[in-house]
Amino acid sequence: xxxxxxxxxxxxxxxxxxxxxxxxxxxxxxxxxxxxxxxxxxxxxxxxxxxxxxxxxxxxxxxxxxxxxxxxxxxxxxxxxxxxxxxxxxxxxxxxxxxxxxxxxxxxxxxxxxx
Numbered sequence: 633x634x635x636x637x638x639x640x641x642x643x644x645x646x647x648x649x650x651x652x653x654x655x656x657x658x659x660x661x662x663x664x665x666x667x668x669x670x671x672x673x674x675x676x677x678x679x680x681x682x683x684x685x686x687x688x689x690x691x692x693x694x695x696x697x698x699x700x701x702x703x704x705x706x707x708x709x710x711x712x713x714x715x716x717x718x719x720x721x722x723x724x725x726x727x728x729x730x731x732x733x734x735x736x737x738x739x740x741x742x743x744x745x746x747x
Contacts, residue, residue, distance in 0.1 A: 642719045649715040656708035663701035670694040 643650055670690050678686040 639719070639723070642722045643715075645722065646715055646718055649711055649718070653708055653711045653715055656704045656711065660701050660704035660708060663697045663704065666697035667694060670697070 670693055674687060674690050677683055678690060
């Protein structure tokens, strides 16, 4: 549990990426609910209720929900990869700085003083 808490320190640097990743995941998950409801309405209202004029709007609703779900999943994946790469880069940079400070403390201080 302790290593996970150390990584959260790095994730707090990117709140926008974290919230947007979670938001797109929730949106994609909510779009799954649309398909059973639309299917039920097509079967019960359009086919059994003899209202064929409802088939096209309900099918369009299902197609739009499908597109929104896949778009949200795609954006979530891209944002999540960007988020992961930035956190890993920050973690590695801090680790690299810490190792250099431990191995060559005088050299690093002198180099930083010159810059």
